[in-house]
Amino acid sequence: MNKLPKEFLLGGSISGPQTEGWTNKKNDNIFDYWYKNEPSDFFNSIGPDVTSNMFNTYKEDIKLFKKVGLKIFRTTVQWSRLFKNIETWEVDEENVEFYRDYFSELKKADIKVVLNLFHFDIPYFWHQKGGWENKIFTDAFAKYAEICFNTFGDLIDSWATMNEPIVVSESFYAHDFWWPKLNNFKKGIQVSYNEILASAKAIKKFKTIFKDDSKKEISIILNLTPAIPKDNEIENVYAAKMKDLFSNRFFLDASIKGEIPSLLIEKLTEMECMFEYTTEELDLIKNNTIDFLGVNYYAPCRVEAPKKENLNNKDMSRFFEQYFWPEAKMNIYRGWEIFPNSISDICKIIKDEYNNIKWFMSENGMGVQDEERFLVDGVVHDDYRIDFIKEHLNFLSKGISEGANCFAYCIWAPIDCWSWANSYKNRYGLIRVDLKDQKRTIKKSGEYFKKVSDTKEI
Template sequence: MSLKYKFPENFWWGSATSGPQSEGRFNKKHRSVFDYWFDIEPQAFFNGVGPNVASNFYNSYKEDVKLIKEIGLNSLRTSIQWTRLIKDFETGEVDEDAAKFYNNVINEFIDQGILPVINLHHFDLPVELYEKYGGWESKKVVDLFVIFAKKCFELFGDRVKYWATFNEPMVVVEGEYLYKFHYPKLVDGKKAVQVLYNLNLASAKVIKEFKELGYDKNGGKIGIILNLTPSYPRSQEEKDVNAAKFVEDFFNNSFLDPAIKGKFPENLVEILNKDNVIWESTEEEMEIIRNNTIDFLGVNYYQPRRAKAKEEKFDESNGWMPDKYFDNYEMPGRRMNTYRGWEIYPQCMYDIAINVRDNYNNIPWYISENGMGVEGEEKYINDDGVIEDNYRIEFYEEHLSYLHKGISEGSNCFGYHTWTPIDCWSWSNAYKNRYGFIAVDLPTQIKTIKKSGRWIKEVAKNNGF
């Protein structure tokens, strides 16, 4: 059979989830900021559904991995929960039950021929470290995170070869400190900038530990997962172009540049200095960031950003905000995923591929998340009880065709992971929008493969479509 789109050899066809979104809180001794937020304000979560059960992966991982194998995936990313693995955050003492659970999960993936990619932080900061130190505002927490990471490497580094320090660290900055969609829902631009810096520092310190312990010598690689939202100006007028450039620097390059180039974008540093909100840093820390860059990049891509020059005077009443330098632009006629309120723009895949190729040393990278969340998928169930999610298949094919174009023009992309293998719990959105190849019936936790699950099996088998 001749394929229109053939991908490089040994390409990763996989999917991504996370500990807090799949495991449930079973047998977990500590609370994350999300566990705590649900406990104090359950009504903030869609239909009042919190992280307590999620998709029950803690209890059903064997069956779940079997289903993932059945849809033909060769790789899968999940995360280790700091709040589950570590008994004492200060000393790094490990919870034996948790170590056993994660060992079993990793072994199960490997036994089924699925490459495990393990991420260390997926918005699940222990709440007591927020209460005690201010969470990511504190460099003490940075050092405690390094202790946790080191434990993960020691326990699982003999089998796990691909590690990520953080998933979407920019979302921590935006959700917790700017736009109030994650607990503690602060609006504090100066704190946000310090958190942005501390997360970059934490990532570099973990990479330093990984290399000093020699995990890179036995084929181990460590990277970071960034949600890139390429920024397009409303027009080619200088003021719109400058607004989009600031958006690009603040929301994308503030993590991309340190991770790959070991330094922050100069224009951004200049603006933060001028506005007197620059982070506190030391020369020694900057040296650590400079010398501990990533081996590979994961890119989560869902939607672009579109920016225009400010049209109203910036409201200073909340103090400094990045919004001082741009307004969001709603492009007329844009395609939308109305369930999520996100623009659908698959061409972005190509733009990301070329940006990494031309501006970031053509570092090895992969799409670590791409997906389409849809509400009310039960209305697409056919007579055989299968969800016919043709819209998801079309979404993936479009995005993959643009990714393929970038690869064919020399971008060093080695894989494509969707969000997510099995419908999972999604923060305050809970189960509102479903993303999986495999559906979960929440009351029974019965899991069934959707039409897209059969589709991805063929794509992975043929290494293209």
């Protein structure tokens, strides 16, 4: 039986827009607006109006978090909740009180909090003004961050600027997964750069405000998707290198090393998709890097060289296409490969190429549809989730034994969450939420998670 280090923390991650609901919220974010205008885009037309109702149930939920063994917890402040008036920056004191009590309850429960500032949920007010396409928004993001640091800094030691920035640039802009469904790769690249710039500006504010407090640390949460070539043929290895460059190294290098990879700049220039920047901005990015890293990992991406020459394509299809490995073990509900082996690659890359920066696994989990099938005497018997967690923790344990500087593992999610356009199609939680009456029950996986958290035995 593998064991995790004695000081290692097990915990969970959620976000405000996916759990809190609309109670007492004065402003729409982009998902609120999308749902109000196109509810049929959401699975079973279930939107973010109620989600898991945690605005009203957080105290009871924190008690359940203790029962499933959470020692560390990541959530967000919602920009659209924090203010009465987004335009004038008038803070909503009732919602400040809500967040302060929420974080205080977590502190009383001896659960370490990593407070994230942004989880896809741009206020609709700022989206109308160009959002992430507009560099003015990077200054607005820094101001929002500054207000959060000053408002909650006495309660929070560990922060994150944003979660999975590449999902914003890809899903809203480069592709058409989420509204406004632009499908414009060049805009997506500019958005990626603007997110990097906004994160650096927020970190600069953080360093100024907490310059005399060495306990305060700030991170960024990146979803690392290891690129695996179909085989060792030169063209397929190169395809994987390009996928890794665009999807992983862009944000990793900027956040940890303070640099944009030169090869990326070369390729973007060739494609006529280079982002707009100034030398002053690059200096700011260079001088405002993270203290620790959050890593979200769900699945690898297997790639091969394009079957047709696509040199005229002004997106990543000129470099690679997805390869479907016939032996892959799949989560059929999500369409993702289950491949915990890639955690070894993540551990090694961070250790060898990024100065072994301190990091934690900030998301990892398995979403399954129609979990009611597995209800026995009121408890979801989710052995598939237990197996998933066990497999991934075993590879993480091995990486730590080989020198990886990883201090925690957070499951997505400790409680069933609303999941954007997928709504509640797939359930991820250790704790079940019955949408009819919002009743909570601990799943079998929650009992397993508590045992590992207490004993460190996987």
